[in-house]
Amino acid sequence: MPPLLLPRLVEVAVDAPLPNPLTYALPERLEDIVTVGQRLLVPLGNRRVTGYVVGLDVESPPETELKEVIDLLDPLPLFSPELLGLFRFASRYYFVPLAEVIKTALPAGINVKTRAALRLSDAGRRECDRWRELEAARLAPSDPGEALGLLLRLEVEGSVEVARLLRAKPPTPKNLIERLKKSKLVVVTQEAPGARVKVKTEAGIRLACAADPEAVERMKKKAREQARLYAELVEHGALSSSQLRGRYRDPARLMRGLIKAGIAEASRLPVERDPFEIDLCPPPAPARLMPGQQDALAAIGAAIDARRFQPFLIEGVTGSGKTEIYLRAIEQALAAGRGAIVLAPEIALTPQLVSRFKSRFVNERVAVLHSGLGPGERHDQWWAIRRGDARIVIGARSAVFAPVSPLGVIVVDEEQEQAYKQDHGFAYNARDLALKRAQEEQAAVVLGSATPSLESARRGRDGDYGRIVLRERVESRPLAEVEVVDLRETAEADNARLRGLALEERVKERDRIAAERLLSERMQTALETTLERGEQSIILMNRRGVSSFFLCFDCGRRFVCPACDVSLVHHRARSSAADPNYGAPSPMGYLLCHYCGYHEPAPEVCPDCRGVRVFPFGTGTEQVELMLRARFPGARIMRLDSDVLTGRESWYQSLDRIHRREVDIIVGTQMVAKGHDLPGVTLAGVLLADLALDLPDFRAAERTFQLLTQVAGRAGRGDATGRVIVQTFRPEHYAIRHAVAQDFDGFYNEEAGRRERLHYPPFGRLANLRFAGLDGDLTRDAAKKIAGVARRLTRRGEFNEVRVLGPSPAPIGRIRGKWRWMMLVQAPTPQLLTEFLRPLLNAVNKVQLGRVDFFLDRDPLNML
Ligand SMILES: [Zn+2]
Ligand SMILES: [Zn+2]
Secondary structure: OOOOOOOOEEEEEEOOOOOOOEEEEOOHHHOOOOOOOOEEEEEEOOEEEEEEEEEEOOOOOOOOOOEEOOEEOOOOOOOOHHHHHHHHHHHHHHOOOHHHHHHHHOOHHHHOOOEEEEEEOHHHHHHHHHHHHHHHOOOOOOOOHHHHHHHHHHHHHOEEEHHHHHHOOOOOOHHHHHHHHHOOOEEEEEEOOOOOOOOOEEEEEEEOOOOOHHHHHHHHHHOHHHHHHHHHHHHHOEEEHHHHEOOEOOHHHHHHHHHHOOOEEEEEEEOOOOHHHOOOOOOOOOOOOOHHHHHHHHHHHHHHHOOOOEEEEEEEOOOOOHHHHHHHHHHHHHHOOOEEEEEOOHHHOOHHHHHHHHHHOOOOEEEEEOOOOOHHHHHHHHHHHHOOOEEEEEEOHHHHHOOOOOEEEEEEEOOOOHHHEOOOOOOOEHHHHHHHHHHHHOOEEEEEEOOOOHHHHHHHHOOOOEEEEEOOOHHHOOOOEEEEEEOOOOOHHHHHHHHOOOHHHHHHHHHHHHHHHOOOHHHHHHHHHHHHOOOEEEEEOOOOOOOOEEEEOOOOOEOEOOOOOOEOEEEOOOOOOOEOOOEOOOOOOEEEOOOOOOEEEOOOOOOOOOOOOEEEEOOOHHHHHHHHHHHOOOOOEEEEOOOOOOOHHHHHHHHHHHHOOOOOEEEEOHHHHOOOOOOOEEEEEEOOOHHHHOOOOOOHHHHHHHHHHHHHHHOOOOOOOOEEEEEEOOOOOHHHHHHHOOOHHHHHHHHHHHHHHHOOOOOOEEEEEEEEEOOHHHHHHHHHHHHHHHHHHHOOHHHOOOEEEEEEEEEEEEEOOEEEEEEEEEEOOHHHHHHHHHHHHHHHHHOOOOOOEEEEEEOOOOOO
């Protein structure tokens, strides 16, 4: 008997909730054309599902009946072997099925059905030009004819779907399209729907295809303004009403006149409104680099030229020239025939940043990937990168997966930003994956920040990263002066009055006093002066998530968990009945640690200073806005926070208004402090720095330091020296002291010591297991059940260094109706954490959690 010819086997990550890829047999017709990175249609149960080829010629798993692949879906692979290496790592590290990782990495629009559309070829464009020249010389035939008519239409509209042409009334004859195709005047492209839907149009006119020459002559003699407009129209082909505004007395009437005479046609013209296309005249490349920049670039360039994986951390204050280093490193990568990815936190993807890259690389196509893109636009950008047309990619976190190949350098700007972390589903951190990707691709990685994360700062100091410190600012511009206002008051009068009041009255009165005190004399005077000078101010009220924190207004005492050193959060007693979790109700409510569940009744008197002004305090940007409006009735005040901003449009509009000086005072959350050049702003005020300090998060001090440093970088970027005023109850706190002195090293040393003592990252690793459900009791029980499993696991010898904290309610106890619980796992190394999580997650899969959602957040950044 001849030996059986065995089929080729492939490993396929199927789009279904399965932990591991499956093995399929290839039918003979596909044997030689399937490669890693393509999509297949495969059978799964009685269904047919999409899968990604992740392995070729794998071994047959024992005792299973092999099924055969149904079809091949892509002519080209969608990802490279290097990217597959990254996907496999991410799947193991974050405990997410490989197919889900791949699905996240590929743009959602990739499956969009494309439609055939016509576009002008270069020859077609020349044909249009020629016709207009003839027209101008009055040599053109009166009717351009159907063919030329279509070309002229394409010139204005860019592209037209073939199906639309055939359906139109009267329809465009099919053979006409064929003829134009054959003569290479048009090209047929496959376009994703949605690519054009977002193009805004406005009213305008274009030259009529069949203008009567006699009418033109008549008009030229009779109406001088119309003739001027006509001449301009001949030159441009089409004009929008906004282009005419201000240059003609009554453009609308003139346009109507030309249309009525049959010389022009009404038309909708696209408005260039893509904010990334705005020409903002970014600064030209400096002729010379500062010495610090030069050394940095030499080191990065050496890694790029040697095709060597090497990470760098640039610690550089605002304005120290980090971007210039990024730009030159990319130049070097391009010169070596390789591409670049630049990651920026979403909110920093401003027109300024993008136009700076585009203007530097005029001969390159720069692809931009961010969440504001429609599926069609995303699809176009992605394919431009995949084809190699765009070698430079600027994007938010998902751009870490952009199919740039070969890759020379990845830049992660503001590497500490939380925006790099996806906080649902496949909860990856793009900065961390950038490092892994660069390793797979033998590329350089450049992390940059004025205030690096403790994680990166430590690796820079340990020598894992090439550390580059830029202390000098370009042109030696001074940083803004930071002044601190101490909000503590030991106003005995207040206390005496409060003591005399009944509890309920006392609460009301102290809230009123607190709000009043929030705008200190110094802050008011500074605002007034800035207003008088016609300059702009930013007022920051960094309020996020947690509604209230607990504070002694006399001595500034913080209330922290004795075990976890995170702020306790104040909760009002839910009812007069005893709470099963927290015991007898206290009229003042209770204070709760959201990491470990520790709780205590909220005190009526401060245990440190015996003052009675201890109470929860919460206020938002809205109240601050009202307060400022009352105090400065003439000022133009704008509020900028996520409630006000609904999308990219309003964000750019707001920035634009600030740039045009239509606003005097901007009130906002920390987003206003980030990554934008606002040259008119000379005063930045932080109303309550303690809000960041008191977040129930072990990174609260780090966040406070980052926020204050960013604010200081905001005021005084232009020529005017800025002023920064920080109000706080705790001026002696090290995060505030070092931020005021702009001393990152000083801050790092104190914070690192604290983290090491408590085994928080970067000294040890964390995973947050989250539970959410509509039924509060079920959710709590599910969390407790898993915590029980986890605690039993820690009794095994190999896991005795692992610590389990909680479960406890999440600081934001309820989101969209769902109760939230969390449980933390702490381990000294990432390897041990992975080994611990594996059996734990297996157990989670076996335990019936009912209708409770479970979600693993590894290396969590958002602890709320
Ligand atoms: Zn006190
Ligand atoms: Zn605790």
